[in-house]
Amino acid sequence: MNLFTEMRALVISALENMQTEGTLPEGLEFKNVAVEPPRDAAHGDMATNAAMVLAKPAKMKPRDIAEALSAKLTEDDRVITAEVAGPGFLNLRLSPEAWQGIVKVALVNGAEYGQSDMGEGRTANVEYVSANPTGPLHVGHCRGAVFGDALAGLLEYAGYGVTREYWVNDAGAQVDVLARSAYERYREANGLEFVVKEGLYPGDYLVPVGEALKEKFGDGMIDKPESEWLEEFRDYTIDEMLRQIREDLALLNVNMQVWTSERSYYSSGKIEKTLEELKEMGLVYRGVLEPPKGKEPDGWEPREQVLFKATEYGDDVDRPVQKSDGGWTYFAPDLAYHYDKVKRGFDVIIDVFGADHGGYVKRMKAIVAALDHEKRVHFDIKLTQLVKLFKNGEPFKMSKRAGTFITLRDVLEQVGPDVTRFVMLTRRNDAPLDFDFEKVLEQSKDNPVFYVQYAHARVCSVLRKAAEAGIAVDDETLSRADLSQLDHEAELGVAKKLAEWPRLVEIAARSNEPHRVAFYLYDLASELHSLWNRGNDDGSLRFIQEDNVATSQAKIALARAVAVVISAGLGILGVTPAEEMR
């Protein structure tokens, strides 16, 4: 239940009513009529722009429409006043009962309060992390992982059937490099000196791999040519890297449903098929690209390649799919993969990339635009900006050579998954994020993670205290409490915030912005803390009222409803709510 959409429905039906009465002309479009919370609470509880939106098409003055509409709306029990204001806004003030009803709805529906049906059962594919399996995940991957996972959770909550997917770049030159790097560690495990070779991965994370390879092959591969060991070393090392990646993600509570292997595309013929189809559409040709102006790469020379006509769909240049030696470029499997996602029937496809891959957005969009023949798919790409690490306010420089390279696992071991996840979402995805190892663990009001967790824990504390005092506080009982006692403006304020929750979910889901959930939870927590603090001065605002079970239950119901929403919201973000703070 969404009180805002209900009130919008009320406004629409009032407008239709006016049409049948002849006070408003027929044939108007109500699409842009909105009912929103006002920016300033002094303006009332909700505001509608109906009069302003309709004034022009109806050829009427906004105020005339607003006044007629006002008379209609106040006939409803829930609407106390509907005042015309400003350029033609209609400010609604709702009855206390309307807000008290929200508390009950939240308690009855529990974790489902706020769930939306805007997805209407449509399916969404969210691809994220997709880091190359050539090493452990680092903090940069972490943000993408958290963002993608929270976005997936958000879309689920909004009624989509969500697939979480990881694209494994297990093909191409990089994994051969990985195999050669593992080979050097294998030699080392066999007692030979380890030398850092140009172009190989020097990281010591391959040391155990080298040892495992020694277990497997003994010293038999030491002097063998590459052709004898490359394939087996590569497969083993990739598997091992993927195992670690899976493990790290699991520690972060990220669990992918589908892992799609790039290599499988090479053998399946999917790349050829996709290109064949594009060729039939006239979107593939042999040609020579112009060198980029202003910044000519070293050793540039004109070369004939097979190109995808990405410019046809908004890209800046056409993109090579086949190298001059006949091999596929990295772009070719991407083409086939995205076509595959389209063909798998998803209604929504989302790629989550790091900001350093921003240059790929246009070509990816070109792919989907070209291959989504029915123009059915909603395709979006979200970029996550860099994470800057700090320790006690001091910038923390990462360096592989100095051994200060921070892996995802380092972060999780120091900070834990809940804090990590929440902090990563306290900033818009396209804004850089500062992550301070000390500050994120600080237990103070300045730390949003703590602030939200604390609000939840406080409610749990009230429930425990009330139960000790012999007051029944199960949700069933609370939902039947006499909520009309929640008549104080501070209490209604909390209820009003709760009423915004379903609306917030839809806004966040529509824009694919899970950070909005985190900010909302902060605001909601703030409402609860504020009410709590007022209880310090004004005893009648405390949740537990001595010797008055009925009143206590009403007030506790409000608190519990807050906890229900915080819990649901944290659930979307993949964060466990705290029962108590220690």
Add this chain to the structure above:
RNA sequence: GCACCCAUAGCUCAGCUGGAUAGAGCGCUGCCCUCCGAAGGCAGAGGCCAUAGGUUCGAAUCCUAUUGGGUGCACCA
């Protein structure tokens, strides 16, 4: 050179796909602990939303240009 992202209080950032007098935290100023949790609370000051145009009833939000910052730019993934 081109493309994409960004620019909002002294600082760090929100801002509802165009709504009213632009918000929060930190910092600053002033008050406040006999209290279901003061690891705080309440209040106040603080703004030309980078700049200049445009679109319209209405712009931080959309368009164009400019300035300043980040990222990326064929035969690597």
